[in-house]
Amino acid sequence: MPRSTSSPSPKGSPVTLAMVARRAGVSPQTVSNAINSPDLLRPETLERVRRAIDEMGYRPSRAAQSLRTRSSKLIGYGIQPAPGGDTAPVMDRFLHALSQAADEAGYRMLLFACPPGGPSLEGYEELLGRHDVDGFVLSNTARQDPRQAWLAKRGVPFVGFGRMWSGRQIGDWVDVDGASGTDAAVEHLVALGHRRIAFLGWPRGSGVGDDRAEGWQRAMRRHGLPTRGRRAASAGDIEAARIAVKPLLDAGTTAVVAASDMLALGCYHALRERNAAPGRDVAVVGFDDSPTAGILSPSLTTVAQPLEAVGGECVRLLLARMANPAAPPERVLLEPSLVVRDSTPTPGSDAPAP
Amino acid sequence: MPRSTSSPSPKGSPVTLAMVARRAGVSPQTVSNAINSPDLLRPETLERVRRAIDEMGYRPSRAAQSLRTRSSKLIGYGIQPAPGGDTAPVMDRFLHALSQAADEAGYRMLLFACPPGGPSLEGYEELLGRHDVDGFVLSNTARQDPRQAWLAKRGVPFVGFGRMWSGRQIGDWVDVDGASGTDAAVEHLVALGHRRIAFLGWPRGSGVGDDRAEGWQRAMRRHGLPTRGRRAASAGDIEAARIAVKPLLDAGTTAVVAASDMLALGCYHALRERNAAPGRDVAVVGFDDSPTAGILSPSLTTVAQPLEAVGGECVRLLLARMANPAAPPERVLLEPSLVVRDSTPTPGSDAPAP
């Protein structure tokens, strides 16, 4: 009696379709059908084949399937080194989400190393040439990113995490509505009684930064609050932020919405410098919910991106694109959520822990 | 005239070995040899074939290669969700290193999602059954981790990031010498004039934690410094650490070596609570160099793991194991490095920034 389900083939004893077929007393093709188009078989036959598959612990060989069907069921993702500082502090969460969504759809994520600098096309070309992947997920989409156009030109399915902020829109993407996030931050602050709410962002021209600024602006306007003189820009690092936020504090700002947690931390420093306490004296809201945000003191209220949902949507759009290459591009904008912590306390309550 | 190098085949026009062969006026097998065993060919022929390959932008199909050679050139890695808190704060750096090392060796990393709880074998079995991967890299190796034994039993090559702390040693692994890291931390503190140096770790029984404690202990002993009453244990979170470190501070400790950055942060809180300044009044050293360490104030001196090197070694060991499954197991212990920041200031110098 052949091996049973509980001890599947160890390496080196490949169970093939043909073996299963022989055991079930059918042709190989019928076994293939049992797996790929079960509704073609008579229920009775299907049952017999399924039992044989189970008993022998059969799994179709991906290599053979890929060769025949010209589809690898693999999704490529170029992983870039986090150059510290500002970029994507939580990429592993995103990757996990991606991987999970892909797995559930019968796909897998194939990683390849992207060089630190701008994204080069080399890795993509290599994977593509060897028919290694069926499509790509892009992230860290930069302003003059050549990848979208390049991939679109050769008809390769792809989805970007992040909009294209300049030039013509190409392909599908999933992104998080930054404006909505800062808008919600302002709403939260207004509800707490704040009226002089400033925005600390990056220099104009960065798509992401302008987006986040816009949410602050529109919410302020909606409440009839002035925005003039309440906006500053700085580089992404803490030190620059500390300096940039000073004029805002001088102008009597009671709350700051920052375009990133890093910038928010710059506010913390600037406040301490003038013997003011973040949270108690001036409320601060960050953006990204980086791991650091929760462990600062006071812990930082911040806008969290729904990375799990983003990963899921990326895979969904990518599969849709593969299924129908000619479909009109689909774009998904997801809502971030405000994580309220101690840096935006309710006025009545006590000051945050020492 | 066929297409030139500069415009490689767009999707759907696969250049095959046979096409190249025809163009070079040789048999397909010769082209295969030109790629896999160039020394078999007459230099003249080799040159001709190479030119044809270049001109046509040929790339061997991975699927066909895998089918024939039974080797996918893929390395599996089960990515787990970071459950926040304590674990692996910088997994993306490790993944990038892994990916890069694999790429350079002609391999690629294949991701699959591990369920949050304990590592299950399901994903591994699936990948293996379909001959999808040639081997695995394991991380987050837990105490009662069944994966090593399971993989070893069926002769699947694997490398663990992390030693096995209990039971029989199985297979190859790469790890970071935690004891050496805390030892170096003590050396550093002693050089700064500290003598009452405490250790804040996790409850005994965690392999990693005991290792780190041991380095502190041996360095203390080497310098003839007492360790009794200078050691405390707490859970991994900040709050627990804050409480656990109190007795140490009460005992007049001037420096604390913590088993993680998170624990070190707990020290920060405990110190502030008693109106003492981390760095100025009591030196603190963390472990892991998490992104947070550099942006705390004062910035945290911490022990950094050489993740890039770990990734490289993992791939190296794995390839060696594949090349020679019967070789004796290889274990690599890498040295961490101390990153000195403001939480361990030189006595003469000014206190850290406000």
Next chain:
DNA sequence: GAGCTTGATTTGAGCGTTCCAAAGGCATTG
């Protein structure tokens, strides 16, 4: 009962590569 449709299964071929064995060329040798 001949002709047609429907449903279930099989046959034959081929995806692109590498393995194996064998063939061809050319020089060296008895």
Next chain:
DNA sequence: CAATGCCTTTGGAACGCTCAAATCAAGCTC
């Protein structure tokens, strides 16, 4: 000159699967 060897190249088969088309058995219509 035929036999031997080496070096280079080739032909055929196979890896495990799925596509397209062919086959076969029934059921139905007129």
